[in-house]
Amino acid sequence: xxxxxxxxxxxxxxxxxxxxxxxxxxxxxxxxxxxxxxxxxxxxxxxxxxxxxxxxxxxxxxxxxxxxxxxxxxxxxxxxxxxxxxxxxxxxxxxxxxxxxxxxxxxxxxxxxxxxxxxxxxxxxxxxxxxxxxxxxxxxxxxxxxxxxxxxxxxxxxxxxxxxxxxxxxxxxxxxxxxxxxxxxxxxxxxxxxxxxxxxxxxxxxxxxxxxxxxxxxxxxxxxxxxxxxxxxxxxxxxxxxxxxxxxxxxxxxxxxxxxxxxxxxxxxxxxxxxxxxxxxxxxxxxxxxxxxxxxxxxxxxxxxxxxxxxxxxxxxxxxxxxxxxxxxxxxxxxxxxxxxxxxxxxxxxxxxxxxxxxxxxxxxxxxxxxxxxxxxxxxxxxxxxxxxxxxxxxxxxxxxxxxxxxxxxxxxxxxxxxxxxxxxxxxxxxxxxxxxxxxxxxxxxxxxxxxxxxxxxxxxxxxxxxxxxxxxxxxxxxxxxxxxxxxxxxxxxxxxxxxxxxxxxxxxxxxxxxxxxxxxxxxxxxxxxxxxxxxxxxxxxxxxxxxxxxxxxxxxxxxxxxxxxxxxxxxxxxxxxxxxxxxxxxxxxxxxxxxxxxxxxxxxxxxxxxxxxxxxxxxxxxxxxxxxxxxxxxxxxxxxxxxxxxxxxxxxxxxxxxxxxxxxxxxxxxxxxxxxxxxxxxxxxxxxxxxxxxxxxxxxxxxxxxxxxxxxxxxxxxxxxxxxxxxxxxxxxxxxxxxxxxxxxxxxxxxxxxxxxxxxxxxxxx
Numbered sequence: 001x002x003x004x005x006x007x008x009x010x011x012x013x014x015x016x017x018x019x020x021x022x023x024x025x026x027x028x029x030x031x032x033x034x035x036x037x038x039x040x041x042x043x044x045x046x047x048x049x050x051x052x053x054x055x056x057x058x059x060x061x062x063x064x065x066x067x068x069x070x071x072x073x074x075x076x077x078x079x080x081x082x083x084x085x086x087x088x089x090x091x092x093x094x095x096x097x098x099x100x101x102x103x104x105x106x107x108x109x110x111x112x113x114x115x116x117x118x119x120x121x122x123x124x125x126x127x128x129x130x131x132x133x134x135x136x137x138x139x140x141x142x143x144x145x146x147x148x149x150x151x152x153x154x155x156x157x158x159x160x161x162x163x164x165x166x167x168x169x170x171x172x173x174x175x176x177x178x179x180x181x182x183x184x185x186x187x188x189x190x191x192x193x194x195x196x197x198x199x200x201x202x203x204x205x206x207x208x209x210x211x212x213x214x215x216x217x218x219x220x221x222x223x224x225x226x227x228x229x230x231x232x233x234x235x236x237x238x239x240x241x242x243x244x245x246x247x248x249x250x251x252x253x254x255x256x257x258x259x260x261x262x263x264x265x266x267x268x269x270x271x272x273x274x275x276x277x278x279x280x281x282x283x284x285x286x287x288x289x290x291x292x293x294x295x296x297x298x299x300x301x302x303x304x305x306x307x308x309x310x311x312x313x314x315x316x317x318x319x320x321x322x323x324x325x326x327x328x329x330x331x332x333x334x335x336x337x338x339x340x341x342x343x344x345x346x347x348x349x350x351x352x353x354x355x356x357x358x359x360x361x362x363x364x365x366x367x368x369x370x371x372x373x374x375x376x377x378x379x380x381x382x383x384x385x386x387x388x389x390x391x392x393x394x395x396x397x398x399x400x401x402x403x404x405x406x407x408x409x410x411x412x413x414x415x416x417x418x419x420x421x422x423x424x425x426x427x428x429x430x431x432x433x434x435x436x437x438x439x440x441x442x443x444x445x446x447x448x449x450x451x452x453x454x455x456x457x458x459x460x461x462x463x464x465x466x467x468x469x470x471x472x473x474x475x476x477x478x479x480x481x482x483x484x485x486x487x488x489x490x491x492x493x494x495x496x497x498x499x500x501x502x503x504x505x506x507x508x509x510x511x512x513x514x515x516x517x518x519x520x521x522x523x524x525x526x527x528x529x530x531x532x533x534x535x536x537x538x539x540x541x542x543x544x545x546x547x548x549x550x551x552x553x554x555x556x557x558x559x560x561x562x563x564x565x566x567x568x569x570x571x572x573x574x575x576x577x578x579x580x581x582x583x584x585x586x587x588x589x590x591x592x593x594x595x596x597x598x599x600x601x602x603x604x605x606x607x608x609x610x611x612x613x614x615x616x617x618x619x620x621x622x623x624x625x626x627x628x629x630x631x632x633x634x635x636x637x638x639x640x641x642x643x644x645x646x647x648x649x650x651x652x653x654x655x656x657x658x659x660x661x662x663x664x665x666x667x668x669x670x671x672x673x674x675x676x677x678x679x680x681x682x683x684x685x686x687x688x689x690x691x692x693x694x695x696x697x698x699x700x701x702x703x704x705x706x707x708x709x710x711x712x713x714x715x716x717x718x719x720x721x722x723x724x725x726x727x728x729x730x731x732x733x734x735x736x737x738x739x740x741x742x743x744x745x746x747x748x749x750x751x752x753x754x755x756x757x758x759x760x761x762x763x764x765x766x767x
Contacts, residue, residue, distance in 0.1 A: 031241060031245070048160070048381070048382035049162060049164070049382060049383065049384030049602065050153050050154055050160075050161075050381065050382070050384070051153055051154040051379075051380050051381070051383060051384060051385035051386070051387060052150050052152075052153040052385075052386055052387065053150070053151055053152040053153055053364055053367055053368075053387045053389060054148035054149065054150055054151065054386065054387065054388050054389060055148045055149045055150075055151050055359070055360075055389060055391045055392070055393045055396075056148060056388075056389065056390050056391055056392055056393075056439075056441075056597070057109075057145040057146060057147055057148050058071075058074055058145065058146040058393075058394070059143055059144070059145045059146075060121065060129060060132060060143065060144050060145075060146065061129065061132070061142060061143040061144075062129055062130060062131055062132060062142065063128065063129065063714070064128065064129045064712050065127060065128050065711050065712045065713075066127065066128075066129065066712050067127045068095075068099070068100055068121075068123050068127070070394065071100060071121070071146075072093070072095070072100070074146060074149075074393075074394075075093050075102065075146070077149055078105075078146070078147060078149060079091065079281060079285030079286065080092065080093050080102070080105075080285065081093075081284075081285050081286070082094070082095065086101055087101045087102065087103040087118050087135075088103070089103055089290055090103050090104065090105050090106065090116045090286070090287075090290050091103065091105055091285060091286040091287075091290055096120070098122055098123060099120060099121045099122040099123050100120070100121045100123070101118065101119070101120045101121075101135070102118070102119055102120075102121070102146070103116065103117075103118045103119075104116040104117055104118075104119065104144070104146065104147070105147055105287070106287075107147040107148075108386075108600065108604045109388065109598070110388055110597065110598025110599065110600050110606050111598065111606070113604075114145065114147070117134055117135070117136050118134075118135040118136055119132055119133060119134055119135060119141065119144050120132070120133045120135055132144055148388060149359065149393055151359040151360055151363075151364060151389070151391060151393065152359070152360070152361070152364035152367070152368075154368065154371075154380045154381045154385075160271065160272045160274050161268060161271045161272065161273055161274065161278050161282070162261065162274040162275045162277070162278050163275065163277035163278045163281060164261050164275065164277060164384070164602055165260065165261065165275070165276060165277040165287075165288055166257065167253055167256060167257040167260065169277075169287070169288055169289055170260055170276055170288050170289075171288060171289060171291055171296055173293050173296050173297075173329075173334070173335070174276065174288065174291065174296035174299065174300060175256070175260075176329060176332075176334045177296055177297050177300035177301075177325050177328075177329060177334075178217075178260075178300045178303065179217070180300075180325065180328045180329055180332055180334065181300055181301065181303070181304070181325055181328060182217050182220065182300075182303060182304075183216050183217035183218075183220075184199075184332075185216075186216065186217050186218075186252065186256070187252055189216055189218075189247075190244060190247050190248075191216060191218045191219070191240075191243035191244040191245075191246060191247035191248075192216060192218075192219065192240050192243055192244065193216050215239075216243065217255070217256070217259055218243040218246055218247055218255055218259075219239050219240070219243045220259070220263075221243075221246070221255060221258060221259045221262060222238075222239050222242045222243050222246060223239055224262050224263070224264065225258070225262055260275060260276045260277075261274070261275040261276070261277065262274065262275060263275060263276070263279075263303055264306055265278070265279035265282070265283075265299070265302055265303070265306045266279075266282070266283075266302070266306040266307055266310045266312075267307065268282060273306075276288050276299065279299055279302075280295075280299065283295075283298075283299065283310075283311065283312075292343070292346060293326075293335065293339060293342070293343040293346075294322060294326075294343040294344070294346030294348070295346070297322045297325040297326050297329070297343060298311065298318060298319075298321070298322040298325075298348060300325055301318070301321035301322050301324065301325040302318070302321070304321075309321045311348050311349065315348060318348060319348050322348070323344055326340055326343050326344055327340075359393060359396065359397075360391055360393070360396045360400075360442075360443065360444075361449040361453075362443055362444060362445030362446065362449060362453075362455045362457065363389070363391055363396070363440070363442075363443040363445075363595075365445075365453065365455060366443065366455060366457075366458055366595060367387065367389055367595050367596060368380075370595055370596060370610045370611070371387065371596070371599075371610060373610065374608075374609070374610040375607075383601065383602075384601065384602040385599055385600070385601055385602075385607070386599070386600050386601075387596060387598075387599050387609075388596070388597045388598045388599070388600075389440075389595055389596055389597060390434075390437075390439035390440050390441060390594050390595060390596075390597055391440070391441065391442065391443075392441045392442060395432060395441050395442040395709050396441075396442045396443075396444075398442070398705055398708045398709055399430050399432065399442040399443075399444045399705055399709075400444050402430075402701055402704040402705040402708075403428050403430050403444050403447065403680075403701055403705075404447055405704070406428065406700055406701035406704060407425075407426055407427075407428055407447050407682075407701075409700070410426065410682070410692075410697060411426065414691075414692065416691065417690070422448065422451045423451060423452060423685075424684070424685075424686060425447065425451075426447075426682065426683070426684055426690070427446050427447055427452075427456060427682070427683060427684065427685055428444075428446070428447060428456075428680065428681060428682045428683075428698075428701060429444060429445055429446065429455075429456035429457045429460065429574045429680070429681045430442065430443070430444045430457070430574075430678065430679070430680050430681075430701065430702075430705065431443045431444075431457045431574055431575055431578045431678070431679055432578075432676055432677065432678040432705070432709065433578050433579070433582045433593060433676070433677045433678075434582075434675065434676060434677075435581075435582035435583075435585035435586040435591075435672065435674075435675075435676075435677050436586060436674075436675070437591065437594060438579075438582065438591030438592055438593055438594040438617070439594045439597075440593050440594060440595050441676070442709075443457050444457070445457045445458070445459075452685075454685070456574065456681065456685075457573065457574045457575050458573055458574075458575050459573070460573055460574065460681070461557060461571035461572065461573060462571055462572070462573075462574075462661075462665075462666045462681060462683060463568055463569055463570070463571055463572075463661045463665070463666055464568040464572050464577055464659050464661075464666070464668060465567065465568040465659040465660050465661040465662070465666060465668060465694070466529045466531075466567065466568060466641075466657065466658060466659045466660055466668075466694070467568055467577055467657055467658075467659030467668045467670055467694070468550070468565070468566070468567065468568030468570075468572075468659075469526060469529065469534050469566070469567070469568070469657065470526065470584065470629050470632075470633060470657055471546055471549050471550045471553065471580070472534055472537055472538045472541065472546050472566050473522060473525075473526055473534075473537070473628075473629055473632060474549055474553075474584070474621065474625055474626065474629045475538075475541045475542075475545045475546045475548075475549040476491075476522070476537060476540075476541050477624070477625035477628045477629065477745070478545075478549060478621060478622060478625040479541060479545075480625070480745055480748055481622040481624050481625045481745055482622070485541075486748070487522065487541075487748075488522070488628075488742075488744050488745070488748050488749075489521060489522050489523040489628060489631070489632060489742050489743065489744070490521045490522070490523065490729055490733045490742060490750070491521065491522050492519045492520065492521060492522075493519070493520060493521075493522060493525055493533045493536050493537050493540075494518065494519055494520075494532075494533065494536055495511070495516050495517045495518060495519070495520045495525065495530045495532055495533035495536075496516050496518060496532060497510070497516065497532060498532050498535055498536060500535070500539070500563045502562050502563050502564060503562065507563060507564060509531045509532055509535050509564070509567060510531060510532070511530055511531050511532055512529070512531065512660070512693075516532060517530065517533075520533055522537065522632070523632050523635055523742070525537070526632045526633070526635075526636065526640070526657075527632065527635045527636050527639060527640030527641070528640055528641065529636075529640070529641045529657075529658060531567055534566050534567065535563060535566050535567065537566075538563070538565075538566035539563070543561050543562070543563065543565055543566070544561055546565065546566065547559045547561050547565060549621065550580065552583075552590070552620040552621060553579070553580035553583045553584070553590065553620065553621065554576060554579030554580040554582070554583055554590055554592075555572055555576045555577075555579075555580055556576060557570065557571060557572045557573065557576060558570065567662070568659065568661070569661075574679050574680075574681045575593060575679075577668075577670055577679050578593070578670070578677055578678075578679040579591075579592070579593055581670050581671075581672055581677050581679065582672070582677040583620060583621065583626070584621075584626050584629055584630055584633075584655075584672075585630065585655070585672040585674065585677050585718075586626075587623035587626045587627055587630075587721055588619050588620060588621035588622055588623045588625070588626040589617050589618070589619055589620075590615075590617065590618060590619075590620045591617045592611070592615055593611075594611050595611055596609040596610055596611045597609070597611075623721035623722075623723070624721055624723045624724055624745045624746075625745070627718065627720055627721055627724055627743065628724075628743055628744075628745065630655045630718050631655075631718075631743045632655075633655035633656055633657055633671075634653065634654070634655045634718075636655070636656055636657055636658070637654055637655065637656050637671065641657075641658045641693075641694075641695050642656045642657065642658055642669070642671070642695065642699060644695050644699045644700070644703070645671070645699060645702070645703050648699075648700060648703040648704070648707075649703070649707060650703045650706055650707050652673055652706075652710060652715045653673065653674075653715060653716065653717040653718065654671055654672065654673050654706070655671060655672055655718070656669060656670060656671025656672070656702075657669070657670055657671070658693060658694035658695045658698075658699060659694045659698075660693040660694045660695075663689060664689045664690055664691050664692065664693070665683055665684070665687050665688070665689050665690060666681065666682075666683045666690070667681070667682040667683060667690050667692055667693060667694040667696070667697035667698045668680065668681050668682075668694045668698050669694050669695070669698035669699040669701075669702040670702075671702055671706070673706070673710055673716075674716050674717070674718055674719075675710060675713055675716075676706070676709060676710055678702055678705060678706060678709070680698040680699075680701045680702045680705075681698065682694075682697040682698045682701070720743065723745060723746045724743055724744070724745065724746065725743075725744050725745075725746050725749050726741050726742065726743055726744070727739075727741070727742060727744060727749045727750060728740065728741050728742070729742050729750055730754055732754070733750055733752075734750055734752045734753055734754040735749075735750050735752070735753045735754065736753065736754035739754070
């Protein structure tokens with residue numbers, strides 16, 4: 001009986017011990033699970049950082065034509081702020097009587113770290129830089145870059161803006177301010193602080209409101225970094241356990257650095273502002289290390305309730321909170337009385353600093369597509385890459401403006417072009433390339449990205465019409481350069497009706513005006529865009545050779561080896577034509593279009609960019625043949641179908657060609673200076689006839705753009721390569737002092753003189 005009683009008494013004990021053991025086991029497993037969560041995220045990728053796409057830098061140099069106001073506009077977009085005295089700190093600019101002082105930001109490029117220095121710019125007449133001086137060394141500079149602008153990024157599924165910083169990049173006073181307001185005993189507790197909870201409760205009671213929080217900084221980090229915002233006991237328990245685990249695993253410095261990058265500091269539209277790095281740029285337009293004491297106090301004070309205490313939303317409350325932070329710092333002997341007074345006296349601005357996102361949407365889309373083919377999606381969307389492009393934001397602004405204005409002008413002048421439905425409106429595309437580098441400097445894929453994201457520069461396939469003709473003449477001159485043909489600019493070809501067999505059917509091309517001039521020089525045939533003369537020349541040279549030349553220049557779309565190819569009946573993209581014309585402009589050196597200059601990761605390590613894998617520049621056409629075509633196309637602008645360029649006020653040396661398809665569905669103009677190649681296409685997406693020539697529809701847009709695009713550079717002509725000679729020739733093809741100057745490949749120049757051999761020898765000797 002006694003034994004049975006003892007068994008009855010021990011059974012509850014065994015149950016209790018069993019349950020306790022089970023509970024302890026569960027707790028141990030659960031803590032191990034939480035510990036795993038802590039380690040996995042803290043030691044892995046802590047944040048999803050959207051990759052950002054940058055423009056090219058603005059490079060300033062003496063002699064550059066640029067208005068001071070344009071430089072100031074750029075500085076404002078880059079979050080520089082004006083001061084009323086000479087610059088002292090990075091991010092400042094100062095307007096002087098005849099110029100500008102700028103204290104540049106530090107900036108990491110793919111190939112170098114640009115140290116921020118103070119510079120002065122002197123302007124003449126407000127629009128040309130005379131001199132650039134490094135104020136720190138009192139030395140003249142021949143160039144200085146102003147950092148790129150953000151023009152887009154990869155934001156899929158990420159609604160956070162965050163710029164990571166190291167603990168050493170945060171001003172000590174900012175850390176003091178954060179700890180004073182959020183966790184005074186941060187360096188003393190082990191993750192949770194009972195004393196801090198009691199102290200905060202007492203302070204809040206005395207103040208009649210919440211002025212201090214009870215959670216430690218570590219608990220705040222756990223709540224924001226690992227947990228949701230649901231207010232439940234379960235979450236509070238998890239928060240406390242994970243805070244203890246975090247403190248056990250990692251140093252105070254690691255925890256504090258992570259906290260500085262994690263804290264929420266308000267909204268920029270749909271994007272949240274996270275971390276001190278992004279907050280300092282968003283609210284003050286400067287990196288954290290350049291914040292003043294007052295700015296540091298304001299940012300630290302916002303942490304408790306950023307949307308309520310934002311200077312943009314409630315300036316009065318923001319100032320009150322800043323002053324409370326300063327009082328707390330002074331009371332804690334972190335700042336002196338003089339520092340306290342000066343910081344309180346700082347002006348607080350409610351300005352909102354914005355990044356210029358999607359400044360070039362069609363260009364950014366093309367960059368995204370190229371990168372998507374080279375990198376995994378998760379790296380682009382959350383790897384924090386910095387992608388540097390060749391886009392010139394000023395040229396892009398001009399291109400968008402002139403394309404839009406040009407289309408509106410056409411609609412006013414020609415009522416048949418106006419459409420009520422936005423998706424049926426007349427469209428245009430413009431692309432500008434530096435032929436010396438292949439850099440794509442501006443790209444507009446349509447009149448309105450919001451209405452249509454179809455990129456007509458890269459995705460549209462249209463007949464180039466007469467824009468293709470220079471390739472016919474190039475093929476002829478290439479034969480001459482290789483000693484296989486007699487072709488020169490003064491060679492004659494018959495401009496007369498012709499009928500050829502094409503695909504089993506007769507094909508009879510006609511001139512645009514139905515007039516025929518009989519024998520004409522190759523120069524006249526191209527300048528006047530004569531169809532039948534060009535077709536006859538193509539038959540002499542060979543369609544296959546012309547097709548090969550076009551492919552060598554950069555045309556990658558399929559080309560049909562039919563007689564009509566000479567008149568541009570095979571469809572191509574505007575980008576292909578720009579690359580081909582850039583090859584002509586660079587005297588036969590082909591360069592693939594360069595969109596992406598470089599890519600670096602958050603640690604500033606350079607990655608392979610998609611454009612770095614393209615073919616290196618190489619000669620595809622003889623420089624002499626390319627130069628002859630350029631020389632002929634200069635004549636197109638001076639006295640041919642492109643004369644409108646001169647009438648509209650563009651007076652620099654330039655070569656160009658109009659393009660009109662036979663049914664007037666496509667209107668083109670392509671032209672170039674030694675520094676810039678630009679192609680413009682105008683038409684309807686639905687292939688409706690434009691009923692205008694390239695000279696009427698596309699040329700005015702090209703001219704308006706180029707007049708402003710090249711103003712910053714000095715006018716230069718196309719230098720002839722070795723192997724080119726110039727002779728003055730008359731209408732009979734003989735050398736003559738009073739003739740017109742013409743270019744020839746050496747050895748193909750005329751041998752007959754209008755005054756006989758002795759007179760020609762005399763002229764060469766004395767004239």
